[in-house]
Amino acid sequence: MISRRRLLQTTAASAALWAARGLPARAANAPGVTDKEIKFGQTMPYSGPASSYGAIGKAELAYFKKINDEGGINGRMLNLLSLDDGYSPPKTVEQIRRLVEQDQVAFIFQSLGTPPNSAIQKYLNDRKVPHLFVATGATKWNDPKHFPWTIGWQPNYQTEGHIYAKYLLINKPDAKIGILYQNDDYGKDYVVGLKDGLGDKAKTMIVKEESYETSDPTIDSQIVSLQASGADTFLNATTPKFAAQAIRKAYDIGWKPLHFLNNVSISVSSVLTPAGLEKSVGVITADYRKDPTDPRWKDDPGYKQWLEFMKKYMPDADLGDNDYPYGMMVAMTMVQVLKQCGSDLSRENIMKEAANLHDLEMPMLLPGIKVNTGPDNFAPIKQMQLQRFNGKSWELFGDVIMG
Amino acid sequence: MGALSETETAAPKREVARLSVSTWRRIGLGLALALALVVPFWASGYHTFQLTLVTVYAIALMGLNLLTGYNGQISLGHGAFYAIGAYVTAVLVHKAGVPYWATVPVAGLVCLGTGFLFGLPALRLEGLYLALATFALALVTPQILKFKNFGSWTGGVQGILMDKPDAPWGLPLDSDQWLYFLCLALALPLFWAARNMVASRSGRAMVAIRDHPIAAASMGVNTALTKSLTFGVSAFYTGIAGSLGGIVVGFVAPDSFSILLSLSFLVGVVVGGLASIWGALFGALFIVFVPNYADQISDLLGERAKALPWAIYGLLLIAFMYLMPTGVVGLLRAVAARLVAAADTARSSRRVEP
Numbered sequence: 141m142i143s144r145r146r147l148l149q150t151t152a153a154s155a156a157l158w159a160a161r162g163l164p165a166r167a168a169n170a171p172g173v174t175d176k177e178i179k180f181g182q183t184m185p186y187s188g189p190a191s192s193y194g195a196i197g198k199a200e201l202a203y204f205k206k207i208n209d210e211g212g213i214n215g216r217m218l219n220l221l222s223l224d225d226g227y228s229p230p231k232t233v234e235q236i237r238r239l240v241e242q243d244q245v246a247f248i249f250q251s252l253g254t255p256p257n258s259a260i261q262k263y264l265n266d267r268k269v270p271h272l273f274v275a276t277g278a279t280k281w282n283d284p285k286h287f288p289w290t291i292g293w294q295p296n297y298q299t300e301g302h303i304y305a306k307y308l309l310i311n312k313p314d315a316k317i318g319i320l321y322q323n324d325d326y327g328k329d330y331v332v333g334l335k336d337g338l339g340d341k342a343k344t345m346i347v348k349e350e351s352y353e354t355s356d357p358t359i360d361s362q363i364v365s366l367q368a369s370g371a372d373t374f375l376n377a378t379t380p381k382f383a384a385q386a387i388r389k390a391y392d393i394g395w396k397p398l399h400f401l402n403n404v405s406i407s408v409s410s411v412l413t414p415a416g417l418e419k420s421v422g423v424i425t426a427d428y429r430k431d432p433t434d435p436r437w438k439d440d441p442g443y444k445q446w447l448e449f450m451k452k453y454m455p456d457a458d459l460g461d462n463d464y465p466y467g468m469m470v471a472m473t474m475v476q477v478l479k480q481c482g483s484d485l486s487r488e489n490i491m492k493e494a495a496n497l498h499d500l501e502m503p504m505l506l507p508g509i510k511v512n513t514g515p516d517n518f519a520p521i522k523q524m525q526l527q528r529f530n531g532k533s534w535e536l537f538g539d540v541i542m543g
Numbered sequence: 544m545g546a547l548s549e550t551e552t553a554a555p556k557r558e559v560a561r562l563s564v565s566t567w568r569r570i571g572l573g574l575a576l577a578l579a580l581v582v583p584f585w586a587s588g589y590h591t592f593q594l595t596l597v598t599v600y601a602i603a604l605m606g607l608n609l610l611t612g613y614n615g616q617i618s619l620g621h622g623a624f625y626a627i628g629a630y631v632t633a634v635l636v637h638k639a640g641v642p643y644w645a646t647v648p649v650a651g652l653v654c655l656g657t658g659f660l661f662g663l664p665a666l667r668l669e670g671l672y673l674a675l676a677t678f679a680l681a682l683v684t685p686q687i688l689k690f691k692n693f694g695s696w697t698g699g700v701q702g703i704l705m706d707k708p709d710a711p712w713g714l715p716l717d718s719d720q721w722l723y724f725l726c727l728a729l730a731l732p733l734f735w736a737a738r739n740m741v742a743s744r745s746g747r748a749m750v751a752i753r754d755h756p757i758a759a760a761s762m763g764v765n766t767a768l769t770k771s772l773t774f775g776v777s778a779f780y781t782g783i784a785g786s787l788g789g790i791v792v793g794f795v796a797p798d799s800f801s802i803l804l805s806l807s808f809l810v811g812v813v814v815g816g817l818a819s820i821w822g823a824l825f826g827a828l829f830i831v832f833v834p835n836y837a838d839q840i841s842d843l844l845g846e847r848a849k850a851l852p853w854a855i856y857g858l859l860l861i862a863f864m865y866l867m868p869t870g871v872v873g874l875l876r877a878v879a880a881r882l883v884a885a886a887d888t889a890r891s892s893r894r895v896e897p
Contacts, residue, residue, distance in 0.1 A: 186838075187853050189801060224838045224852050229702070229799045230792045231834075234593065238835075241589035255702055259794040262704065324689060324700045355686055 170246035173485040178213070178478065181221040181239030183251045188226035193252050195457070196275060197222045199467025200250060202453040204475075213478050221245060225256055232256035233263070240269055247272055247490055250293075250470055254278045254325070257290075265289045270491045272477070273470050273520070277404075279329050282519040284495070291494055291518040293470055295428055297326060297377075297402075299543030301333020303426050303524050304375060304400050306541055308345070309338065312398065316347045318371030320362055320386060322378055323351040330377035330402060333543075347371050352382060360389050367395040377402045380411045387415035387423065399423045403524075408433075412529060421531045426524035426541070429469075430504045433460045434533055442503030465504035473511055473520065476500055508540040579727060583720040591719040592791070593831055598726040599788045600827035604811045605737050605820070606780025611809070612818035613741050614773045615753030617670065620677030622805030623684040624654045624778040626795075628785025630688065633703040633795045634696050643708055643790050647729070650786035651779045658778020662771035681805040685797035702796025705789065722791050729787065733780060738820050740776075749773055750818075781808075814863055816870025825871035833859055 172179035184197035204218040212218060221243055225232040232251065239245045247270035251257055254276040264271040265287050273293040274281050281292035308315050319334070321327030331349065335342040348369035350362035359382050366374065367390070374397040376386050383405035390399070401423045405411045412420040430437050437443040446465055450457060457464055478485075480493040495518065500511035509523045522543045527534040583591045607621045628650040635641040635649065665676045688697050697703070710721035740746050748769050751759035760766050789795045807830045815826025834856055841851040867874040 188803060189798075224834075226803065226834075227798060228801065228803070229794055229796050230596075230788065233792050233794070234596065234831075237589045237592055241587055253798075255700065255796040255798045258701060258704065258796065259792065262793070326700075353690070 169485045170487040170490065171244040172246040173216070175216070177217050177219050178485065179219045179221065179243065179245050180247050180249050181223065181236070181243060181245040182249050183223050183225035183232050183235045183256060185227040185252060185256075186224040188228065190227040190253060193275070193463060195461055195463040196250070196252060196467040196470075198457075199454065199464045200471040203449065203468050203471035206449060206453055207475055213475065214483070218475075218478075220249065225251075227253050227256060229255050229259035233259050236260045236263065240264075240267065246270075246485065247487065249273060249474055250275050252276070257281070261287055261290050268487060270487055270494065272490075272494050273473060275470070277329075278325065279333075282517070284516060284518045289491060291491075291513065291520070293473065293520050294466075295403075295521045295524055295543060296519060297329035298333030298336065299519065299522055300403055300426055300524060301330045301335075301375075302337035302543040303526070303541045305334050305337025306543075307526060307538070308373065309341070312373065313341075315345055315373040315398065316369075316371045317345050317373045317375060318348040318350070318366035318369055318397070319346065319375045320350050320352070320359065320366060320378060320382075321375075322382070323353055326404075327351065327377050330375065334375060337543075352378070354379070356382075358389075359385055363389040363395070364393060367393060371397060373398045373400070375400045375402075376405075378405060380405045380407065384411050384415040387412070387420050391416070391419035401425045403427055406534070408529075408533065417531055420529050423529045424526055425529075425534070426526050427534070428506055428509050428521055428524045429462065429465055430506060431534065432462065432465055432504070436533075442505075445503040469502045469504055472502060473497070473500065506536070506540065583716075583723045588717065588719045591723050595719070595723045595726050595791050596788070597824075597827045597831050598723070598730050599784050599791060600808075600811065600830055601824045602726075602730050602733055602787070603781045603784035603808060604815060604823035604826045605734060606777040606784065607808050607812045608815075608817065608819070608823050608826075609737060609741070609749070609780065610773055610777035611812055612816075612822070613746065613753065614749045614770065616770065616774070617674040617809070618677040618774075618777070619674050619802075619805050619809060620680035620684075621777075621781050621808045622800050622802065623677075623680045624658060624781040625785035625788065625804060625808075626684050626688065626797075626800035627657060628654050628782030629789030629795045629800070630697060630703075630785075631782070632786040632789045633705055636705055637698075637703050638696060643705070644725070647783060647786045647790075651783040654782025654785070655775045655779040658782075659771055659775030661778075662774030663767075665774075667767075678802075678805075681802045685800055688797040688800070698796075700797060702794060702799070705793050705795075707793045708790065726787050726791070729783065733783070734820060734823075737780070741818075741820070745769065745772075810860065814860070814867075814870055816872030819870070819872040822870050822872040829863075829871075 182197065184194055185191050186194040186197065201220055201222055204220050207213065208217045221239060223235040223239065225235050236248060236251070239248065248264060249272050251260065252275040257274045257276055261271060268289055271290040273291060275293070277294055277296050279296040279298040281290055282296065283290070308317070319331055321331050335346070338345055348366050348371055350366055352359045352362060359378070363386055374390065376383055376399060378386055383401060387399070387401070390397070399422065403426055406425050406427060430440065430443060432443070432446070446468060449468060450459060450464060454464065476497065477490065477493045480496065481489050495513045495515055497511050497513045497520065502511065506525050509521065509525070511520045512522070513520050523540045524543060525536055525540045526538050527536045529535070582594060586594065603621065603625055607618060610616050610618055631650040631653050632643065632646040635646040636643050661680065665673060668676055687693070689700055707718050708721070709718050710716040714721065716724065741749070748759065748764045751762065751764055752766050752769060756766055811826030811830040812822065814829045815824065816822030834852065837855040837859060838852045840855050844851065
């Protein structure tokens with residue numbers, strides 16, 4: 141047993157020690173943090189079925205190199221250990237355990253993919269390791285009550301569904317909506333988001349829901365039955381190949397609904413061109429990023445800032461790839477969090493500051509769209525703006541909408 | 544006269560040398576086992592987890608080795624049985640509340656049945672055609688797991704999360720150590736059974752079918768049944784491994800069981816050594832560790848080399864096959880044979896000199 145006097149003595153002594161060193165009593169810095177370096181980790185699919193997303197990891201490494209060239213953050217260099225998991229959850233678990241237990245990283249940043257992140261979420265939360273800005277559009281990352289150490293970044297599919305619902309409630313409250321969605325969590329998230337956004341009116345406004353499997357050869361019959369249902373508004377929650385088919389089929393059978401195409405399939409070159417540019421006129425979608433191929437941004441200061449970074453740090457990269465602006469902006473968000481942490485780089489404080497971002501603007505976000513987080517808000521980007529296809533490119537219209 | 548006496552004495556001496564090889568092998572086995580038992584007490588949790596995966600993959604490779612190494616049938620689809628094993632466990636634990644340990648034999652038996660039934664028609668296909676049929680199985684499995692009508696069972700694309708089990712009976716082990724010993728405790732009897740099986744009559748029938756199917760049939764071996772049964776037993780091993788893999792990782796999803804898994808099983812079996820019991824272990828070490836090294840080596844080439852891990856992996860694989868065309872075990876056998884021969888000549892020359 142420790143006697144009361146002994147306890148008091150020890151407490152006094154340690155308090156004196158703190159006072160003597162002039163330091164506030166606070167949690168120790170996270171593992172991986174030294175006076176010279178902040179070490180953190182991620183998994184990326186540099187190989188395997190999703191390897192095209194590896195561009196994101198490369199952009200992030202390049203951006204942190206730029207920060208280091210400029211002197212780091214408070215004199216500390218950023219050292220991102222980016223490991224390949226091949227988009228295979230068991231490999232993700234192995235690599236994340238290596239990062240946390242062997243390499244002793246301070247936190248995990250931007251691991252990519254919904255299944256890989258699902259596999260590590262509980263492990264990281266049990267160990268209280270920040271699991272920051274995961275690179276997936278699923279809605280489940282915004283759950284601070286159950287997973288206070290996991291936070292998302294990009295607008296999730298439900299948010300986008302909310303935005304379409306908001307637009308409809310104001311501009312077309314008597315719409316008869318037909319939905320086509322991919323039958324998995326991604327497609328269902330859109331349906332949930334739309335219904336949630338429509339609220340009580342969802343039951344009357346949605347007249348038909350059709351789904352398809354990725355293994356289906358075409359979705360022609362679904363389009364025909366959506367037209368037959370009398371729908372005058374179409375939510376097209378499909379991946380690129382099916383999105384192109386849907387646009388073309390609707391046009392060919394003379395169905396002319398108000399057509400909402402999900403953000404997943406907004407590529408002009410891989411969706412609208414195969415569907416037929418003239419058949420795609422009038423299609424509406426929502427976005428939060430500046431399209432790097434859109435000539436409208438040629439003289440935009442944000443675009444120029446991005447271009448300058450790319451030319452210096454990724455001179456060989458394809459400038460049309462949307463993943464590079466994405467990677468740079470998530471890396472910028474991370475830098476902001478670490479700057480806000482100041483000298484307290486404990487895991488608690490890193491997580492606290494990740495959930496303490498206010499009106500952060502980014503060079504390649506659409507004007508007016510800002511990054512915001514809070515203790516109850518683990519979905520950093522919730523705003524999007526609608527745009528309509530004019531036969532050549534996307535044309536923004538209306539205000540930025542909060543999902 | 545001199546020459547004759549030398550050949551007379553050489554035969555018993557070889558016998559002695561061979562005996563000592565098997566003694567050495569036994570000593571080595573004992574040491575390896577002792578090492579396997581103490582390793583988790585000084586290795587970190589992460590390394591213990593990796594070694595658990597090695598054990599799990601070794602069981603799967605043992606299964607594939609029975610089929611490919613001993614019976615000569617190439618399967619590009621064993622990842623499918625691994626997936627079925629993992630999903631049987633996950634669904635039983637998650638939906639039916641069955642304790643995780645009780646699901647392991649169920650997973651094995653389900654795979655035994657599936658493997659046998661798949662084997663019946665598929666094994667009429669020979670060689671490359673069977674490889675293609677099993678390849679289709681591996682391609683189809685992740686899609687079936689995502690299929691909407693099974694979604695309420697399989698969890699669709701999101702998969703199923705499982706809690707990591709703690710050590711029972713108040714054993715002073717953490718969860719990683721417990722899972723390691725659980726997998727080891729299952730791997731050892733499975734390896735022992737495989738060893739006994741290939742040394743038995745059915746094992747000889749398997750090998751006979753591989754080496755000369757017509758001769759085997761004319762000797763009275765029921766080739767169709769033997770092949771189907773081998774396929775079933777092989778799937779049984781892989782299914783048990785899948786079940787353990789699901790428990791160890793704590794998560795199953797269709798993306799965990801891509802075609803790449805099936806291919807790396809085949810790579811593991813060939814690299815470790817076809818038709819050898821210990822080949823499975825070396826193969827498992829290869830498929831767990833070499834991709835990591837490849838990633839690290841490509842990192843050394845700078846940030847822009849991030850696209851290269853598979854190129855490095857390929858080079859390592861070619862190097863392995865060039866240096867040890869019969870696998871790791873083949874190399875070890877060759878080295879052992881050299882040592883025995885060297886010992887033989889050393890001894891006989893010593894004998895002759897005086």
